[in-house]
Amino acid sequence: MSAETDAARHDEKLAALLSELTDRLRRSESPRFDEMLREHPECAVDLQELWGAVQLAEGLAQSPSASRVLNSPVDDVTQTLAPRRQEFLVAATEQRIGDYQVVAELGRGGMGIVYRAEQISLPRTVALKMLLDGDLASPANLARFRAEAQAVAGLDHPHIVPVYEVGEQLGRPYFSMKYIEGTTLARRLADGPMPARDAATLLAEVARAVDYAHQRGVLHRDLKPSNILIDLDGKAHVTDFGLAKRFEEDAGLTRSGAILGTPSYMAPEQAAGNRGQVGPASDVYSLGTILYAMLTGRPPFQAASPVDTVLLVLEQEPLPPRMVNALADRDLEMIALKCLQKPPELRYATAADLADDLEAYLAGESIFARSGAFSEVIARMFREKHQATVLENWGLLWMWHSLALLVICLLTSIMQWSGVTSPWPYAVLWTLGLGAWATVFWKLRHRSGPVTLIERQVAHVWAGSMASITMLFIVEVILGLPVLTLSPVLAISSGMVFLVKAGMLSGAFYIQSLALFLTAAVMAWLQARGWRVDIMLFGVVSAGSFFLPGLKYHRQRLRGLRNVI
Numbered sequence: 001m002s003a004e005t006d007a008a009r010h011d012e013k014l015a016a017l018l019s020e021l022t023d024r025l026r027r028s029e030s031p032r033f034d035e036m037l038r039e040h041p042e043c044a045v046d047l048q049e050l051w052g053a054v055q056l057a058e059g060l061a062q063s064p065s066a067s068r069v070l071n072s073p074v075d076d077v078t079q080t081l082a083p084r085r086q087e088f089l090v091a092a093t094e095q096r097i098g099d100y101q102v103v104a105e106l107g108r109g110g111m112g113i114v115y116r117a118e119q120i121s122l123p124r125t126v127a128l129k130m131l132l133d134g135d136l137a138s139p140a141n142l143a144r145f146r147a148e149a150q151a152v153a154g155l156d157h158p159h160i161v162p163v164y165e166v167g168e169q170l171g172r173p174y175f176s177m178k179y180i181e182g183t184t185l186a187r188r189l190a191d192g193p194m195p196a197r198d199a200a201t202l203l204a205e206v207a208r209a210v211d212y213a214h215q216r217g218v219l220h221r222d223l224k225p226s227n228i229l230i231d232l233d234g235k236a237h238v239t240d241f242g243l244a245k246r247f248e249e250d251a252g253l254t255r256s257g258a259i260l261g262t263p264s265y266m267a268p269e270q271a272a273g274n275r276g277q278v279g280p281a282s283d284v285y286s287l288g289t290i291l292y293a294m295l296t297g298r299p300p301f302q303a304a305s306p307v308d309t310v311l312l313v314l315e316q317e318p319l320p321p322r323m324v325n326a327l328a329d330r331d332l333e334m335i336a337l338k339c340l341q342k343p344p345e346l347r348y349a350t351a352a353d354l355a356d357d358l359e360a361y362l363a364g365e366s367i368f369a370r371s372g373a374f375s376e377v378i379a380r381m382f383r384e385k386h387q388a389t390v391l392e393n394w395g396l397l398w399m400w401h402s403l404a405l406l407v408i409c410l411l412t413s414i415m416q417w418s419g420v421t422s423p424w425p426y427a428v429l430w431t432l433g434l435g436a437w438a439t440v441f442w443k444l445r446h447r448s449g450p451v452t453l454i455e456r457q458v459a460h461v462w463a464g465s466m467a468s469i470t471m472l473f474i475v476e477v478i479l480g481l482p483v484l485t486l487s488p489v490l491a492i493s494s495g496m497v498f499l500v501k502a503g504m505l506s507g508a509f510y511i512q513s514l515a516l517f518l519t520a521a522v523m524a525w526l527q528a529r530g531w532r533v534d535i536m537l538f539g540v541v542s543a544g545s546f547f548l549p550g551l552k553y554h555r556q557r558l559r560g561l562r563n564v565i
C-alpha cells in the first residue's frame with residue numbers, strides 16, 4: 001500500500017469523524033469527543049487540533065455575521081433563537097423569578113442572558129442572570145453556569161461584580177448580582193481610543209481585581225471589553241465569569257478540545273485548545289489585549305472569520321499600537337506588548353505585576369516593561385516560539401534522520417579510507433542517497449497529518465542545504481581540489497539550517513548551530529595541519545543535533561496522546 005493511499009485514507013477517515021461530530025453538535029447532542037478519541041487513537045492528535053476550530057465556527061454559524069459576533073460586545077450580540085427558546089425569553093420578562101421581578105433585558109451572549117430586576121424582599125435593583133436556553137440548556141452549559149456562580153460567590157472585591165443569591169426555578173438556574181449603572185468598556189471603545197491616563201487607571205483596577213481572583217484560585221478566561229463595566233464614577237467592575245475555572249479543578253468542562261473564549265482577546269495557549277496550558281498568564285495576556293484596544297480602538301487581532309482570528313492569535317505577532325494609532329503612549333505600548341508575548345514566561349508573572357507597572361506609569365516612575373534585564377533578553381533569545389509545537393510531528397522522523405546521517409557519513413569514511421579519489425561516487429551518495437531519504441521523510445510526514453506553512457518553510461531551508469552539498473562537489477571539481485577538501489563547509493551549511501530554525505521555531509537550536517560551526521572550525525584546523533579529516537566528526541555532531549530535539553518532541557507528542565486517550 002503506497003504512502004499516498006495511506007495518507008488519503010487517513011484524511012478521509014478524519015473528515016468522516018469531524019462530520020459525525022458536527023452532525024451531533026447540530027442535533028444538540030453530546031459530541032462524545034473523548035469517546036471518539038479513545039476509539040480512534042490514530043486520529044487523536046489531528047482531531048484535537050481541528051475540532052476546536054470546527055466547533056467554534058459551527059457554534060457561530062447561526063449568527064448573521066460570525067466575525068461581528070466574535071468581536072462585538074456581549075450586549076450588542078443578537079442571535080437567532082429557536083421558537084421555544086424565544087418563547088421562554090419573552091415569558092421571562094413578564095414573570096417573577098424567585099424573589100425577583102424582571103423589568104427589562106440588559107444584554108445577552110452565547111450562553112447567558114442578563115435582566116434588570118427588582119428584588120421584592122429588600123427591595124433593590126439587581127442584575128439577574130439566567131441561561132439563554134432555559135430548560136433546553138445542555139449539561140455542559142448548565143455546569144459552566146453553576147461554575148460561574150460558585151466562582152464569583154467566593155470573591156469579594158470592589159472591582160468584581162458580587163453575586164447576591166443563587167437559585168433555580170422550574171429547573172432553570174439563575175443568580176442575582178449587584179446592578180452596575182453605567183456602561184461597558186466595549187461601548188466606550190466604540191467611540192475610539194481612550195486617553196492614556198484614563199486607560200492606565202481603568203486597567204490597573206481591572207488587573208488588581210483579576211489578581212485577587214487568581215490568589216483565590218479562580219481564572220476568568222474570558223476577559224474582554226464587554227465584560228468590564230464602568231460605573232457612573234468611572235470605576236471598573238469585572239463581570240461575566242462564565243468561563244471561570246479553579247486552578248485545582250478537573251478539566252472536565254474543557255477536555256473536549258473546544259476553544260473557549262473570544263478569539264480576538266484570548267491567549268495563544270487558550271486558542272490552542274487542549275494543546276495549551278491555560279493559567280494566570282492567560283488572563284494577563286487578555287488584559288494586554290484590552291490595553292491594546294484602549295490604545296488603538298481595536299483588538300490586536302481581527303480577521304474575516306473566527307477561525308482566521310484564531311490562526312492569527314497562534315501564528316502572528318501584533319502590530320505595535322503606535323503603528324495603528326500614532327498618538328498611542330509609548331510606555332503603555334511597551335506594557336501592552338509585554339502582556340502580548342506568545343510565551344507565557346515572557347509576560348508579567350502576575351496580574352499584580354501588571355497593575356504595579358500601570359501605577360508606576362501613572363506616578364511618572366520607570367516601568368518594568370522597559371527594563372530589558374539581561375536575563376529576560378537571554379530568555380527571549382532562547383525561548384521556544386509558538387510555532388514549535390509543529391515539531392511534535394517531526395520528532396520521530398528527526399531521530400530516523402540522525403541515523404540516516406550517520407550511515408551516509410560512515411559510508412563516506414569507508415570510501416575515503418579505501419582510497420576512492422573520484423568525486424562522483426561521493427556526489428552520488430550524498431545527492432541521490434540524501435535525496436531518496438528526503439523523499440521518504442516527506443511522505444512519512446504527510447501521513448502524520450496536514451503540513452503547516454512553517455513546516456514547508458523549514459523544508460525549503462533543508463532543501464537549500466542539500467543543494468549546497470551537491471554544489472560542494474561541483475566546486476571541488478571546478479577548482480581541481482581533492483575530494484572532500486571542502487568537507488568543513490558541510491558543517492557550516494548544516495549550522496545555517498539550525499540558525500534559521502532557531503529564529504523560526506526555538507532559540508534552543510542556537511546551541512546546535514554553534515556546535516556545527518565549531519565542528520567546521522575544528523575540521524578546517526585539522527586539515528590545515530595536514531591531518532586527514534574524518535567526516536564522521538561531522539556525522540556524529542550533526543546526528544546528535546537532530547536526535548536530541550527529535551527525542552524531546554517525540555516524547556512531547558506521546559504525552560499529548562496519553563492525555564487525550
